[in-house]
Amino acid sequence: MIALSVAAALAVFLLYTSIAGGGTPALRPSSLAGHAGKVSLSGRVLKPVSGDAHAGGLRFRLRDVNGTASVPVVYRGSVPDLFRAGRDIVVDGRLQNGVFVAVPGTMITKCPSKYTPKKT
Amino acid sequence: MPELGRAALFVCFGLAVYAAVAGFWGAHTRRRRLSRSAQNALVAAFVSAAVATGVLLVALVSSDFSFTYVSAFTSRELPLAYKLTALWGGQEGSLLLWLLVLTGYSAAAVLLDRKAGRELVVWVVPVLGVVAVFFSMLLVFVASPFDTELAPADGRGLAPSLQSPYMQAHPPMLYLGYVGLTVPFAFAMGALLSGRTDERWIVATRRWTLAAWLFLGVGQLLGAKWAYEEVGWGGYYAWDPVENAALMPWLAATAFLHSVMVQEKKGMLKVWNMLLVILAFTLSLFGTFLTRSGVLNSIHSFTESSIGPWFLGFICFVVASSLVLLFKRLPLLRSKTKLESLVSREATFLYNNLLLVALCLTILWGVTFPILSDAVRGEAVTVGRPYYDFFLRAFGLPLLLLMGIGPLIAWRRASLSSLKRVFFWPTAFALAVGVMLIALGAGSSVPGLIAYTFSAFVAATIVLEFARGTAARRSLSGETVPRAFASLIARNRRRYGGYVVHAAIVLLAIGVAGSSAYNTSRSARLSPGQSLEVRDYTLVYRGVNSTRAANAIEQRATIDVYKGGNRIAVMHPGKNDYPVEQQISNEVSIRSDWLTGEDLFLITEQINRNGTIDFKAIINPLVNMIWLAGLVFVLGSVITLWPDAREERRLAIRYGRVAPEPSA
Numbered sequence: 001m002i003a004l005s006v007a008a009a010l011a012v013f014l015l016y017t018s019i020a021g022g023g024t025p026a027l028r029p030s031s032l033a034g035h036a037g038k039v040s041l042s043g044r045v046l047k048p049v050s051g052d053a054h055a056g057g058l059r060f061r062l063r064d065v066n067g068t069a070s071v072p073v074v075y076r077g078s079v080p081d082l083f084r085a086g087r088d089i090v091v092d093g094r095l096q097n098g099v100f101v102a103v104p105g106t107m108i109t110k111c112p113s114k115y116t117p118k119k120t
Numbered sequence: 121m122p123e124l125g126r127a128a129l130f131v132c133f134g135l136a137v138y139a140a141v142a143g144f145w146g147a148h149t150r151r152r153r154l155s156r157s158a159q160n161a162l163v164a165a166f167v168s169a170a171v172a173t174g175v176l177l178v179a180l181v182s183s184d185f186s187f188t189y190v191s192a193f194t195s196r197e198l199p200l201a202y203k204l205t206a207l208w209g210g211q212e213g214s215l216l217l218w219l220l221v222l223t224g225y226s227a228a229a230v231l232l233d234r235k236a237g238r239e240l241v242v243w244v245v246p247v248l249g250v251v252a253v254f255f256s257m258l259l260v261f262v263a264s265p266f267d268t269e270l271a272p273a274d275g276r277g278l279a280p281s282l283q284s285p286y287m288q289a290h291p292p293m294l295y296l297g298y299v300g301l302t303v304p305f306a307f308a309m310g311a312l313l314s315g316r317t318d319e320r321w322i323v324a325t326r327r328w329t330l331a332a333w334l335f336l337g338v339g340q341l342l343g344a345k346w347a348y349e350e351v352g353w354g355g356y357y358a359w360d361p362v363e364n365a366a367l368m369p370w371l372a373a374t375a376f377l378h379s380v381m382v383q384e385k386k387g388m389l390k391v392w393n394m395l396l397v398i399l400a401f402t403l404s405l406f407g408t409f410l411t412r413s414g415v416l417n418s419i420h421s422f423t424e425s426s427i428g429p430w431f432l433g434f435i436c437f438v439v440a441s442s443l444v445l446l447f448k449r450l451p452l453l454r455s456k457t458k459l460e461s462l463v464s465r466e467a468t469f470l471y472n473n474l475l476l477v478a479l480c481l482t483i484l485w486g487v488t489f490p491i492l493s494d495a496v497r498g499e500a501v502t503v504g505r506p507y508y509d510f511f512l513r514a515f516g517l518p519l520l521l522l523m524g525i526g527p528l529i530a531w532r533r534a535s536l537s538s539l540k541r542v543f544f545w546p547t548a549f550a551l552a553v554g555v556m557l558i559a560l561g562a563g564s565s566v567p568g569l570i571a572y573t574f575s576a577f578v579a580a581t582i583v584l585e586f587a588r589g590t591a592a593r594r595s596l597s598g599e600t601v602p603r604a605f606a607s608l609i610a611r612n613r614r615r616y617g618g619y620v621v622h623a624a625i626v627l628l629a630i631g632v633a634g635s636s637a638y639n640t641s642r643s644a645r646l647s648p649g650q651s652l653e654v655r656d657y658t659l660v661y662r663g664v665n666s667t668r669a670a671n672a673i674e675q676r677a678t679i680d681v682y683k684g685g686n687r688i689a690v691m692h693p694g695k696n697d698y699p700v701e702q703q704i705s706n707e708v709s710i711r712s713d714w715l716t717g718e719d720l721f722l723i724t725e726q727i728n729r730n731g732t733i734d735f736k737a738i739i740n741p742l743v744n745m746i747w748l749a750g751l752v753f754v755l756g757s758v759i760t761l762w763p764d765a766r767e768e769r770r771l772a773i774r775y776g777r778v779a780p781e782p783s784a
Contacts, residue, residue, distance in 0.1 A: 023501040024504060025499055026490055026501060027499070040504075054726050054734035078353065081703065082703065092504075
């Protein structure tokens with residue numbers, strides 16, 4: 001009985017992964033090369049930030065949090081309150097001709113107080 | 121002062137070690153004196169944890185910035201209430217709160233549940249002791265809240281978005297819940313250690329589990345409300361790992377609360393209940409670990425965190441030792457009865473459990489997948505909203521339906537005729553509601569339609585149950601309807617309180633389905649005088665005002681809201697600019713329609729120099745049902761938690777006879 005139910009649950013699970021095809025790779029700018037599909041990119045926002053997120057698109061470079069590699073990003077849609085140069089963000093999108101074109105409205109800032117372990 | 125705090129924590133650590141070691145030895149060698157002194161050590165550990173907490177609170181209130189913790193999480197300007205609640209603003213303070221609540225619960229549980237049988241309680245003490253050893257050790261050796269520094273002129277302050285009453289109440293509620301699950305876990309381990317594997321550990325901890333579960337539930341709803349009003353993206357739950365961290369133990373505890381009823385009534389599922397309580401407790405440790413270790417950032421920052429590896433080690437220790445213990449006691453846990461039919465109360469409890477655990481484990485899989493894939497493949501892969509939404513529907517909707525079926529179906533074996541009699545009207549009602557909803561256009565979302573039809577079915581069964589019960593009491597005692605209704609609940613708190621909680625879950629389902637399946641959102645760039653139409657609202661933008669407040673520049677747009685040609689409201693969504701903290705905070709404006717439970721949710725996404733705004737309007741139908749569900753949830757839980765002298769007597773007789781207290 002229990003074995004049967006576990007099997008049923010597993011079947012549902014497999015059904016999902018076969019339809020939706022697993023998850024989105026979470027990458028840093030340095031590991032972006034060679035990924036053509038949709039990825040979730042995390043990194044630190046570099047100055048200068050220009051453009052308009054609600055018109056032509058917000059433009060900035062995103063750099064590895066612990067590194068130097070960076071990639072230009074264009075983003076449209078809601079901008080979280082905590083977004084600013086120097087902050088760490090995560091955004092979904094895909095690399096097109098050397099520019100990371102973000103999916104509108106997917107930007108998340110990593111809340112510094114909540115996630116970062118304190119370094120003393 | 122910091123010395124006093126450090127000393128108190130060290131004493132607490134020593135007492136916890138004593139409670140664990142002496143408690144174990146006393147129980148093993150059956151020395152009553154030793155066991156007694158281990159119990160007293162737990163109580164004393166609570167006192168010293170309270171002293172340590174007191175020291176930190178005094179430092180916070182008096183803005184003693186020589187405490188690193190105080191300067192990191194408060195500033196002089198911060199209102200007193202936020203200085204106090206900064207106690208759980210950071211890692212060290214949160215751990216201290218864990219320890220305080222843990223030792224408090226332990227002392228109370230041991231003192232209050234002495235009646236549960238001495239043989240059981242003596243084994244509970246060392247288990248509680250071990251958990252207290254872990255947390256006090258972290259606070260003494262790894263993450264001390266009493267580190268000092270050369271006092272800076274002012275502290276770094278508290279993030280503006282966290283300065284909200286919801287954020288004051290949300291963390292302690294969650295901790296009361298997380299830590300509360302330690303008690304049933306310790307009693308379960310005590311039962312295994314002592315070999316007293318009858319239902320007594322369940323009876324002794326039923327209220328503890330319920331209380332912990334209530335706190336976890338309320339804590340999550342407070343967090344959701346905070347996200348809705350403060351974070352301001354128009355939603356209340358984002359399947360964020362930190363949110364899931366609280367949802368998982370709640371789901372496991374929900375499964376446990378249901379399956380223990382089967383053990384109480386039928387003596388079945390003994391091993392399963394042990395597994396569930398181990399799962400619930402482990403997940404509460406895991407939740408604390410997730411939110412506090414930095415593992416979510418990446419697997420690499422986890423190793424930089426001071427407490428991460430300790431937590432992981434302790435979780436492994438808990439899982440391994442409790443499973444070994446369980447395995448050793450398996451022969452004692454054979455159930456005397458078997459499942460007789462797949463259509464019976466027992467069976468529906470089993471389905472409910474499997475669905476809850478399946479939902480819990482798929483969430484766990486989603487949360488840990490980035491970490492696991494990073495560790496295995498060197499590339500983190502995240503699963504997003506679609507993953508969680510899919511499983512919430514796949515497992516949540518059948519759960520909703522079972523909630524209507526379970527309470528009405530007979531124990532052991534249900535006959536076809538009884539099924540027909542019991543379910544005819546609820547099914548008819550649900551189908552009628554479904555047809556009506558399709559006519560009203562709810563067919564635009566199939567999951568939403570199913571959720572509403574199921575909700576109608578469950579609501580009908582609950583109303584019928586109350587009506588039948590009241591009628592039966594009336595014919596028995598000749599009371600008036602309200603009196604019969606009241607005495608029906610009073611005489612059967614667990615059952616009818618449970619129905620009230622079920623009603624709360626129905627409300628929650630209605631609110632979640634309404635606001636996620638039928639919401640509308642539109643955004644546009646508006647110049648003063650321009651308007652935006654959203655469903656039957658017309659929103660006219662008038663202009664932006666800017667005012668200086670004490671610590672922020674407040675910009676507010678003025679939006680006239682028209683419905684059916686009449687101006688029904690003026691709303692002011694905007695932004696606050698905090699120059700000192702260098703932060704901008706979105707201040708959304710929400711208008712709740714209390715008649716329909718619908719919210720008009722306005723966000724000023726961007727204020728442009730030329731006077732235009734980028735503006736977003738969301739209509740969240742029925743979202744207020746979620747908050748109402750919270751109130752009903754508390755009401756139902758309190759009904760079931762309320763002390764019941766009649767039940768106590770019944771249990772005393774039952775366990776007095778089945779397993780007489782050995783006289784020492």
